[in-house]
Amino acid sequence: xxxxxxxHITKKYAEHVALDDVSIQVPEGAVFGLLGPNGAGxxxxxxxxxxxxxxxxxxxxxxxxxxxxxxxxxxxxxPEERGLYKKMKVGEQAMYLAQLxxxxxxxxxxxxxxxxxxxxxxxxxxKKVEELSKGMAQKIQFVTTVLHEPKLLILDxxxxxxxxxxxxxxxxxxxxxxxxxxxxILSTHNMGSVEEICDNIALINKSKKVLEGRVDDIREAHAxxxxxxxxxxxxxxxxxxxxxxxxxxxxxxxxxLQRARVRLGEGMKLNDLLRAVVDHVELIDVNRNLPSxxxxxxxxxxxxxxxxx
Amino acid sequence: MSKIGLVIGRxxxxxxxxxxxxxMTILGPLLFAGIIAAAIWVSVADNTEHEVLxxxxxxxxxxxxxxxxxxxxxxxxxxxxxxxxxxxxxxQLPSDSSFMNSPYTLMLEFDxxxxxxxxxxxxxxxxxxxxxxxxxTGALENGxxxxxxRENDQIDYHTYKRLKTSISLAKFDIxxxxxxSLDQEKGIVGMMLAIIIFFFIFLYGSQVMRGVIEEKSNRIxxxxxxxxxxxxxxxxxxxxxxxxxxxxxxxxxxxxxxIFSVAGMIFESGGFDSVAAVNGLRSGGQxxxxxxxxxxxxxxxxxxxxxxxxxILFMFFIYFIGGYLLYGSLFASVGAAVDSETDTxxxxxxxxxxxxxxxxxxxxxxxxxxxxxxxxxxxxxxSSPIIMMIRTPMNSTTIWELLLSVALLFATAVFxxxxxxxxxxxxxxxxxxxxxxREIWKWxxxxx
Numbered sequence: 120x121x122x123x124x125x126x127h128i129t130k131k132y133a134e135h136v137a138l139d140d141v142s143i144q145v146p147e148g149a150v151f152g153l154l155g156p157n158g159a160g161x162x163x164x165x166x167x168x169x170x171x172x173x174x175x176x177x178x179x180x181x182x183x184x185x186x187x188x189x190x191x192x193x194x195x196x197x198p199e200e201r202g203l204y205k206k207m208k209v210g211e212q213a214m215y216l217a218q219l220x221x222x223x224x225x226x227x228x229x230x231x232x233x234x235x236x237x238x239x240x241x242x243x244x245x246k247k248v249e250e251l252s253k254g255m256a257q258k259i260q261f262v263t264t265v266l267h268e269p270k271l272l273i274l275d276x277x278x279x280x281x282x283x284x285x286x287x288x289x290x291x292x293x294x295x296x297x298x299x300x301x302x303x304i305l306s307t308h309n310m311g312s313v314e315e316i317c318d319n320i321a322l323i324n325k326s327k328k329v330l331e332g333r334v335d336d337i338r339e340a341h342a343x344x345x346x347x348x349x350x351x352x353x354x355x356x357x358x359x360x361x362x363x364x365x366x367x368x369x370x371x372x373x374x375x376l377q378r379a380r381v382r383l384g385e386g387m388k389l390n391d392l393l394r395a396v397v398d399h400v401e402l403i404d405v406n407r408n409l410p411s412x413x414x415x416x417x418x419x420x421x422x423x424x425x426x427x428x
Numbered sequence: 429m430s431k432i433g434l435v436i437g438r439x440x441x442x443x444x445x446x447x448x449x450x451x452m453t454i455l456g457p458l459l460f461a462g463i464i465a466a467a468i469w470v471s472v473a474d475n476t477e478h479e480v481l482x483x484x485x486x487x488x489x490x491x492x493x494x495x496x497x498x499x500x501x502x503x504x505x506x507x508x509x510x511x512x513x514x515x516x517x518x519x520q521l522p523s524d525s526s527f528m529n530s531p532y533t534l535m536l537e538f539d540x541x542x543x544x545x546x547x548x549x550x551x552x553x554x555x556x557x558x559x560x561x562x563x564x565t566g567a568l569e570n571g572x573x574x575x576x577x578r579e580n581d582q583i584d585y586h587t588y589k590r591l592k593t594s595i596s597l598a599k600f601d602i603x604x605x606x607x608x609s610l611d612q613e614k615g616i617v618g619m620m621l622a623i624i625i626f627f628f629i630f631l632y633g634s635q636v637m638r639g640v641i642e643e644k645s646n647r648i649x650x651x652x653x654x655x656x657x658x659x660x661x662x663x664x665x666x667x668x669x670x671x672x673x674x675x676x677x678x679x680x681x682x683x684x685x686x687i688f689s690v691a692g693m694i695f696e697s698g699g700f701d702s703v704a705a706v707n708g709l710r711s712g713g714q715x716x717x718x719x720x721x722x723x724x725x726x727x728x729x730x731x732x733x734x735x736x737x738x739x740i741l742f743m744f745f746i747y748f749i750g751g752y753l754l755y756g757s758l759f760a761s762v763g764a765a766v767d768s769e770t771d772t773x774x775x776x777x778x779x780x781x782x783x784x785x786x787x788x789x790x791x792x793x794x795x796x797x798x799x800x801x802x803x804x805x806x807x808x809x810x811s812s813p814i815i816m817m818i819r820t821p822m823n824s825t826t827i828w829e830l831l832l833s834v835a836l837l838f839a840t841a842v843f844x845x846x847x848x849x850x851x852x853x854x855x856x857x858x859x860x861x862x863x864x865x866r867e868i869w870k871w872x873x874x875x876x
Contacts (some may be wrong), residue, residue, distance in 0.1 A: 132874070204642070
């Protein structure tokens with residue numbers, strides 16, 4: 120079952136179309152990356168899922184049910200514009216937010232205390248938020264997002280504005296929550312984290328979905344037949360060994376260790392490449408060169424822009 | 429607890445625990461009492477000399493002295509007067525112009541209907557001080573009581589109580605007789621209530637605005653509206669803050685009652701002796717009066733005792749709730765439209781303007797509560813809460829006027845709340861550039 124399905128979502132504002140027939144599928148238990156340049160419509164989609172706004176057309180299905188008010192307690196949302204009441208005490212505030220999510224007082228208190236112990240922030244309970252550092256406040260925000268054990272977590276740009284220690288902490292917590300069965304949607308610009316933690320992605324550009332699928336599949340699909348080879352031997356010998364069917368993209372190193380990137384020509388296989396060079400240099404290892412999500416992101420978005428022109 | 433209840437609870441408890449709230453709540457009634465004490469003190473310290481012409485049509489308190497053919501007081505010990513107040517008797521009402529040209533400053537007019545109606549008319553060139561009109565009232569009461577007791581040699585206390593007469597003076601400016609000044613005195617109460625309701629609506633309404641801006645600038649609002657509908661959040665805030673206002677007002681009432689009771693106890697135990705002596709309050713040095721009677725005799729404050737407080741307070745609550753809902757939702761819209769308080773000016777103008785305008789109309793209405801402006805603006809919901817606070821204590825409204833005005837107010841308040849809800853749900857998620865009125869109009873029109 121999919122944790123979430125957005126079906127043909129269209130959302131128009133007074134001046135522009137924020138989402139144009141966007142459909143996505145978030146598999147249960149997956150980390151789903153919602154990618155796209157600023158203003159593409161990611162936040163609009165996230166707000167629709169959170170029932171902050173409603174779609175003009177289309178439907179959201181959450182764990183097999185059409186989205187309703189009661190689903191608020193199944194979702195944990197950390198918006199891009201996130202903050203806390205500055206004048207309110209940490210514990211009181213966390214309790215308030217938990218109860219708004221439908222938790223009972225007793226339950227909220229127990230779970231909060233457990234989280235506070237784990238993050239070693241119990242001493243902050245009676246402090247006002249304005250007394251905390253930004254990094255401390257970020258921890259509280261994260262705890263209040265996941266406290267009610269939502270089946271679906273939605274984090275809008277979770278790594279922007281967080282300090283590196285918190286980024287690491289949150290990344291680990293997300294992986295733990297995923298292992299416990301939570302499905303996670305995160306919208307991000309941080310392409311490094313996409314490759315590392317996302318199982319699936321959707322790329323939204325100019326209000327339209329332009330790409331969706333498993334990260335591995337997408338990288339595979341965008342891969343040119345490129346390999347990186349490391350070997351001992353002379354660069355000239357290596358270059359001479361390649362026929363016209365292979366393109367030498369780059370080469371560097373010295374006699375002891377050379378590194379070369381080679382693109383296969385039409386109809387060529389890795390075996391053909393190996394056969395061509397194996398007698399001329401001493402191979403150490405060969406790796407498939409997959410495009411980074413960053414490359415795919417930029418490539419798709421620019422392509423998209425060119426098509427529009 | 430429902431979610432809106434949670435919001436109300438947070439808004440309420442975070443505010444009533446503030447030092448500023450506790451301070452204002454305690455200081456308010458003290459300030460109020462202080463103003464009244466100051467007013468009493470000022471009215472006591474009066475040095476104008478008065479010549480009173482007593483027009484005694486029925487000859488109840490005067491007779492023609494056969495020696496000189498002039499009218500004189502039947503009870504000269506009551507009307508003997510002093511350097512500040514002299515009484516002269518006649519049985520014929522002079523024309524207004526001859527009164528104007530006479531040396532008399534005041535003219536007291538009554539006939540035998542005073543026994544039943546307990547009312548006399550006092551015409552003045554300049555409104556006499558409380559002290560003076562109290563002395564006149566006291567003398568008149570004493571005189572009328574003498575008339576009543578004339579045939580009783582021995583009376584018991586109950587008979588005395590029955591005969592004891594308290595007379596109210598209806599005062600008229602000789603120049604503008606239609607402007608009964610009694611209304612002006614009632615207007616003091618109305619004025620105070622109008623000021624209080626004006627400040628309550630203004631202070632608590634702008635608290636709604638600041639609360640909305642706080643949530644926006646702290647960036648917490650999007651977290652909250654992922655758990656609760658924006659409209660619920662807005663209503664929770666408006667209701668929570670409104671309850672803070674009502675709490676403050678209730679505490680003020682309770683504290684005021686306590687202060688007046690304590691002041692009364694001090695007064696009756698002799699603490700006010702000096703004041704009482706100056707005012708000649710102890711009728712003939714025989715009958716000590718209680719605090720309530722003292723207040724009754726203080727013209728301006730007799731209303732504090734005699735006014736229909738339950739009705740007035742009830743109307744205050746109704747108009748506060750309606751006016752606050754109306755203005756509070758306007759303030760909430762302003763808060764939602766901006767990022768910080770420094771940006772509010774442009775949008776605050778159209779909210780503050782009608783509020784201040786109503787306040788000025790209210791000040792005018794004291795002199796003419798039945799006037800065209802007062803009537804019209806007591807139906808316009810933006811001004812009715814303030815104007816009606818003037819008109820209600822002055823008894824210048826009918827029940828139908830009140831009902832219509834309240835109905836219009838609440839219908840409009842509901843409409844404004846709806847309007848504010850539409851501005852709010854879009855505004856709270858908009859950061860950066862300040863919207864134009866055109867954009868806000870679009871927020872209202874478009875579905876969220």
